[in-house]
Amino acid sequence: SQKIEQNSEALNIQEGKTATLTCNYTNYSPAYLQWYRQDPGRGPVFLLLIRENEKEKRKERLKVTFDTTLKQSLFHITASQPADSATYLCALRTNNAGNMLTFGGGTRLMVKP
Amino acid sequence: EADIYQTPRYLVIGTGKKITLECSQTMGHDKMYWYQQDPGMELHLIHYSYGVNSTEKGDLSSESTVSRIRTEHFPLTLESARPSHTSQYLCASSGDISYEQYFGPGTRLTVT
Numbered sequence: 713s714q715k716i717e718q719n720s721e722a723l724n725i726q727e728g729k730t731a732t733l734t735c736n737y738t739n740y741s742p743a744y745l746q747w748y749r750q751d752p753g754r755g756p757v758f759l760l761l762i763r764e765n766e767k768e769k770r771k772e773r774l775k776v777t778f779d780t781t782l783k784q785s786l787f788h789i790t791a792s793q794p795a796d797s798a799t800y801l802c803a804l805r806t807n808n809a810g811n812m813l814t815f816g817g818g819t820r821l822m823v824k825p
Numbered sequence: 826e827a828d829i830y831q832t833p834r835y836l837v838i839g840t841g842k843k844i845t846l847e848c849s850q851t852m853g854h855d856k857m858y859w860y861q862q863d864p865g866m867e868l869h870l871i872h873y874s875y876g877v878n879s880t881e882k883g884d885l886s887s888e889s890t891v892s893r894i895r896t897e898h899f900p901l902t903l904e905s906a907r908p909s910h911t912s913q914y915l916c917a918s919s920g921d922i923s924y925e926q927y928f929g930p931g932t933r934l935t936v937t
Contacts (some may be wrong), residue, residue: 746925755915755928756868801868811856811919813926814884817867 715739716816718802724822731789733819735802738783742804745778745785750799750818759800760787792823828852831916831929838906839937846901846932848916857899858926860915861885868915874899906936 717736725731735745744763748756762769762778762785769776775788789796799820803813829850838844850857855876860868860883870883874893888910889903899918903910913933917926 744924753913753931753933755917755931756926757928758925761924805924811924811926812858812870812873812883814870815868 716802716804716814718800718816718819720817720819722820722822724824725792727793727823727825729792731792731796731821731823733787733800733821735785735787735816736783737804737816740783740804740806741780742806744805745776746803746805746813747774747776747785747787748801748803748815750801756801756815789821792821794823794825797821797823829916829918829927829929831914831932833932834930835933835935837935837937840905840907842906844903844906844934846914846916846934848899848901848929849897850899850918850927850929851897852918852920852927853896854918854920854927855896856919856921857893858917858919859883859889859891859899859901860917861887862913862915862931864913872901906934908936910934911936 715738746761747759750756760776762776773790777786799818801818803815806814832847857874859872862868869885871887872891874880913931915931916929919926
């Protein structure tokens with residue numbers, strides 16, 4: 713069966729360090745992968761999209777890598793800040809016509825001052 | 826800030842009541858979605874729409890129904906609410922050119 717796995721345990725890091733979150737998937741061949749941020753009680757907010765032919769994508773302090781051989785994406789936040797504390801979700805497109813996404817369970821990031 | 830709205834934000838209702846959760850977007854997106862999310866758990870797609878008069882069921886079976894009479898409006902209805910329907914319901918939309926989904930703030934439903 714198709715599966716998207718993110719580390720369900722919270723990631724605690726010190727302010728200023730780089731946070732690295734992992735998304736692994738099985739039985740998918742996604743054309744692209746997306747990362748979202750979700751704060752408690754709110755809807756997810758889109759952060760980055762990376763296509764299958766792209767190895768790396770950057771946006772300000774964010775960096776995403778996509779290894780279709782390993783079936784893995786890594787999401788990095790450099791110079792992390794307490795305001796980066798949130799749950800981060802990866803999502804894969806599972807239907808071409810409808811842009812439908814299947815989401816992973818998310819990893820909660822806590823950045824301590 | 827995405828232009829997608831959901832009302833009510835919070836709803837506490839008794840078993841057996843009929844409820845409608847509203848979702849509207851002003852971006853002119855054809856594709857709209859409803860997700861269900863329990864606290865600390867992943868989002869599950871329950872309904873989606875490709876455009877006006879198009880509705881499909883998602884991966885997670887749901888007793889709710891949806892309608893899409895206007896592009897901007899995608900309401901979700903529960904004919905008879907039960908405690909098992911207690912959850913957060915998130916509405917989203919996406920355009921034809923970009924692939925990201927824009928989410929509303931969600932409705933937290935509690936059925937007593």
